[in-house]
Amino acid sequence: MAIVASELHWVPETLYNASVSCIVVNFKKYRRELPQLPRNVQFDVYYKLYKQGNLCQLAMEFSDLGQFEVVLKASHVRNKRNLLHHCFQALMDHGMNLATILSDAFSSRATLLQSDQRVEQERGLHLGFYWYRNHYLLFDVFLGDFLSEAGWFLQAEKTYNSCLKICEQYEDNQSLARVFECCTRLIHVQTSNCRYTEAEASYQLGTKILHQLQNSGLKIGASVLEAEKCALLFSRSHYDEAYQYCLRSLHAMNSSSPIHSIINVLRTASKACVVKREFKKAELLIRHAVSLVREHCGTRHPKYSDVLLDFGFYLLNVDSIIQCTAVYQQALDIRLAAFGGQNLHVAVAHEDLAYASYVHQYSSGRFRDAKDHAEKAISIITQILPDDHLLLASSRRVKALILEELAIDSDDKQRESKLLQEAHDLHSSSLNLAIKAFGEFNVQTAKHYGNLGRLYQSMKKYKEAEKMHLKAIEIKENLLGxxxxxxxxxxxxxxxxxxxxxxxxxxxxxxxxxxxxxxxxxxxxxxxxxxxxxxxxxxxxxxxxxxxxxxxxxxxxxxxxxxxxxxxGPVDILEYLANCHSENTTMEIVDTFFKMDSHQSCIGSGPSRDDAKRPAVK
The missing domain is CATH 1.25.40.10 (Tetratricopeptide repeat domain)
Incomplete structure (x- = not known):
């Protein structure tokens, strides 16, 4: 009688995975030999350490700048960037401030390199930020770029500044081009971190270097620099100027620009068009950006979440709130999968979804999801940034709007009073942060005054409400027309x-x-x-x-x-995005942009509420 093999109740590991597991189990024994293995194998060993919860051991390894460089290179070549983000974020959540440790270590190394030979300086720069020898390479792979991508902007800024100091020692065109590259990246992280004065200084330096390079006959594109300036002006609510720099960045774009630069320019220009109510133009640009990211990165890359948030911003402003909410939710899901934990990018996605949910559910009064997202955003930001950081102003404002509506709908007068007072404290805090950052004469400040006016109306303080609304109108009319x-x-x-x-x-x-x-x-x-x-x-x-x-x-x-x-709008916005493919080249899109009419929009499905009091602006 033939013997039949019994069915296995477990699936054996591949020989490779078994070998990695063996190294992890005996990590202390094999640790010194690990650098002799190929980079991708080293990466897999470290990821296995993370999966098994050996965070203390992993932290010791990643704290070594040289070893982290190996891991960074492996994560790019083998398309394991998200896995590295998982490891990195877990260590940050565990209390190991790895971003600061690595940026400090790089800064110390850069200080030593300033007096070193040029060859050694080249190696140091290569770790600090990637120099584009191949313009088809999509995203940066080294320390400053990784920290920026992960949302650790202050540490990324320190890394870029260290690179800048090395590059500024020389006056040849290659070094000047690297200074220019440092400046564009500095503007990005400084703007993202609301360090507007520093970002403006970086722009001025970048402009100076650009003119030097152009005067020497070197062809170097200004598109990215102008786009970063556009983003800076947009963040400060200088919308007219932002739109002008949007036009300049698109004019300066050419087909040889790196794909990541093209995507960033399109995203930034689209947002500038939205605030100027150039909706047809905004849609043209953001749809093409979505198409490019899907083609070059796929739909799980953090860059796809970036472009989704910008597409959601467009949808929100053209009155397609249902579609906007769905897009924001997908962006949040991607960021949670990529970063998770206490991450600034996740907080921003929570905040955007909180506001969209507030507007979406305004007619029903069901604000539980909106409140949950707003509180998560505030919780994350307060754990990462100081209490007086400007990024908190927006999240607090959204929560205040939600609390006001919950108070209005409450039958319990004591609870109503408590919620209104909490909303007042949040609005007042946000207003003070805005005045400190922007001054009195700014659109953001005006929005805070308007929201306080709504709140005072709910609190039955009608004269105070009138005063706030009139102040908001005066500022907005003077700035916007x-x-x-x-x-x-x-x-x-x-x-x-x-x-x-x-x-x-x-x-x-x-x-x-x-x-x-x-x-x-x-x-x-x-x-x-x-x-x-x-x-x-x-x-x-x-x-x-x-x-x-x-x-x-x-x-x-x-x-x-x-x-x-x-x-x-589209019946299923996610299906619409899945089929979002551009048959035109980027330069054809830009050419179409400059030939288009203005001020046309699509219509979506917005909120309604019986008391004729519309939802507040974010």
Whole structure:
């Protein structure tokens, strides 16, 4: 009788995996021999250490700058970057401040290298940041770039500054080109970390070096530098200037630019177009950026989450809030998978999703998810950054907006009062941070005043509310013009205050009509924000016994509702993104951009609420 082999109840490891496991089990014994193994094998051993929870041993290995360089190179060549992020973030969460340890070690090495031979300096620079010999290479692979990619901006800045000091010792074109490269990366991390004064200084140095290189006959692109300047101005809410630098960066782009630079320019330019309400142009650029990232990076790379957040920003501003929420959720999922833990990139994604969820659920009053995301963002940021960091202002503001709505919907007066006071404390803190960073005369500061105005209305402090709204309108009109979207929002909020709480119906009517005019001009007759104005006017005319006008705006509101039902964005935005392939080259896209008409947008599905009080701006 033949003997039949019994079915295995376990799957044996491959010989390679068994060998890696053996090294990990006997790590102390084989540790000294590990550098003799190929880089990819060393990486797998370290990742196995992480998977088995040997974080203390892993921290000792990664704290060695030379050994971490080996791991960085292996993570790029073998496409294991996300795995390295897992290890790195676990060590940071464990209390090992590896980002600071490595940046300090590199800074010390760079100081020694300044008096060393040029060959040794070249090796040091190669670790600090990757010099693009091959412009088709997609993303940076060394320390400063890794730290920037992982969201440790202050440590990345220190690394780039160390590289800059080495490069500045020489005046040949190659060294100057490296100084220029350092400057563009410094602007990026400094802007991301809200160090705007330092970013401006880096831009000025970069501009000076660029002119020197161009005067010497070297062809070097200014596209990335101008895009980083655009991002800096955008972060400071200088939208007109940001848009001009967006145009300059696109004009300077050429087909030989590195693909990662092209993607960054497209992303930055798209956001600048959004705030200038150039929606058709914004969509053209961000769709092409999505297509490029999907093609070159795939859909699990952190860069894909970056471009998704920018695409979500576009959707949010063109009134496609349902689609925006879905896109933000996918971006958060990617960042959680890539970084997890207490990571700044994860916090930013939580904050964006918190605000989108707040707007999406405004009609239902179900703010649990929005509140959860806002609190997670605040928790992460406070563990990483100082309490007075500007990045906290935005997250606190979002939470304050949510708490205000929860208070309004509460039947418990004591709970209502407590929530409103907490919202007031958060708004006040955010306002103080904004004034400290931007001054009084800034769009961000105006938004904080407007949000305080809404809150005072909820707290029945109507004179204080009026004062805040008028201040917000004045600042926005002076900065953005009288027909800007931001102005319309503040005008609508003041109209609501006059109509519902102060019985100043004549003033309210004028403000409602002005808000409607701006909204229709920018977004068309199907804009979701028009509902609040139409409902407000219907109530106003009922209160003043103008029943002919009541019927008129009742019919207008009915027509608006029918229009909204007929108009929608993509049924499944994620499927839409999956099929987002560009048949045009980047230069063809740029050429199309400069030939397009302005101020056209798509219409999505926004929120509604019976009290005609629209959701606040972020």
């Amino acid at each position: 009288e027909d800007d979207y931001e102005v319309a929002l503040s005008v609508g909020h003041l109209a609501s205050l006059y109509n519902y709480d102060m019985a100043l119906f004549e003033k309210a009517e004028k403000l409602y009509l002005r808000s409607i005019s701006i909204g229709k001009k920018l977004f068309g007759p199907g804009y979701s924000g028009l509902e609040y104005d139409y409902r407000g006017l219907t109530r106003l005319y009922a209160k003043t016994s103008n029943f002919e006008k009541v019927m008129q705006y009742h019919n207008i509101l009915t027509q608006w509702s029918q229009m909204r039902e007929k108009t929608s």
